[in-house]
Amino acid sequence: MDGQTITTAPVLILLGPPGAGKGTQARMLEDRFGFVQLSTGDLLRAAVANGTAAGREAKAVMEAGGLVSDDIVIAILRDRLAEPDTARGVILDGFPRTTVQAQALDALLAETGQQIDAAISLDVDDAAMVTRISGRFTCGGCGEGYHDSFKQPAEAGVCDKCGGTEMKRRADDTAETVASRLDAYHAQTAPLIDYYEKKGALARIDAMGAIDDIAAGLGAIVTKATA
Ligand SMILES: [Zn+2]
Numbered sequence: 001m002d003g004q005t006i007t008t009a010p011v012l013i014l015l016g017p018p019g020a021g022k023g024t025q026a027r028m029l030e031d032r033f034g035f036v037q038l039s040t041g042d043l044l045r046a047a048v049a050n051g052t053a054a055g056r057e058a059k060a061v062m063e064a065g066g067l068v069s070d071d072i073v074i075a076i077l078r079d080r081l082a083e084p085d086t087a088r089g090v091i092l093d094g095f096p097r098t099t100v101q102a103q104a105l106d107a108l109l110a111e112t113g114q115q116i117d118a119a120i121s122l123d124v125d126d127a128a129m130v131t132r133i134s135g136r137f138t139c140g141g142c143g144e145g146y147h148d149s150f151k152q153p154a155e156a157g158v159c160d161k162c163g164g165t166e167m168k169r170r171a172d173d174t175a176e177t178v179a180s181r182l183d184a185y186h187a188q189t190a191p192l193i194d195y196y197e198k199k200g201a202l203a204r205i206d207a208m209g210a211i212d213d214i215a216a217g218l219g220a221i222v223t224k225a226t227a
Contacts, residue, residue: 006081006112010035010089010226013096015192016122017185019133019178020207021214025122026091028215033222034088038080040095044068047076054079074104081108089117089226097188099195118225119196120218121189122207126182129208134175140166 012035016022026037047055048062054075058068073095081090096102109115135148141164146153153160157167196202203221207214 006078006108006114007086007090008112008114009087010117010222011092011109011114012089012117012222012225013092013119013196014122015119015189016207017124017129017182017189019129020122020124021211022093022122024211025207025214025218026093029091029218029222032219033226035091036086036089037091037093038077038086038095039093040073043073043076043080043095047079052076052079070101070104073101074108077105078108096192099191102192102195116196116199116201118203118221119192119201120203120205120221121193122214123204124182124207126179129182130175130178133173133178136173137167137169139164140168 012029014022014026014029016025029035030037044055044058044062048059049055054072058072058076061068061072077095080086092105096105106115131149132147135150136145137147138145139159139162141159142162144159144161145151146167158165159167193202203225205214205217205221
């Protein structure tokens with residue numbers, strides 16, 4: 001892909017903890033605005049599969065059990081942003097994770113006189129999020145979803161749909177693990193939030209409401225940021 005220039009279309013960053021609905025909202029932005037969502041994992045897998053120069057470097061590092069360096073990820077992103085499907089805009093998911101990566105991304109975009117259009121933080125209420133995620137359980141028989149606080153079966157322990165009595169909970173959805181995932185997210189993301197706030201590129205949205213309301217708010221932010 002040498003010689004091709006990277007897209008000059010909008011570049012957005014979506015920040016949000018697990019459970020904030022980031023995937024759902026990214027798909028909405030793809031449908032509504034024609035953006036392409038680029039996650040670090042997908043980028044790496046595609047580059048390795050396509051055997052690009054940066055992909056081969058990444059493959060060698062991963063096979064040796066190492067972490068792919070920021071330089072390699074940026075090289076992969078540079079290649080990816082030169083592909084035609086990014087012409088209407090991209091949503092970055094999972095990159096940057098550090099301010100060093102954010103600076104490298106800024107330098108990459110500056111090659112074509114660009115900058116980040118918006119870094120959008122899906123803000124959650126941690127306590128409500130712990131209740132929401134840790135309260136979930138499903139019927140082992142039919143997969144029907146339930147919730148301790150919001151959707152109990154009519155008869156405790158018995159599935160409304162199939163009468164099954166084996167209810168399942170995900171092992172990593174306990175209150176403790178959800179709280180610790182949120183803490184880790186905030187610790188990791190706070191410097192990035194600060195970085196984009198100082199650049200005037202940060203937008204925040206309350207991610208605790210109804211999915212359609214969040215989508216509408218997000219759409220308004222993107223429309224304004226890319227106008
Ligand atoms: Zn059931």
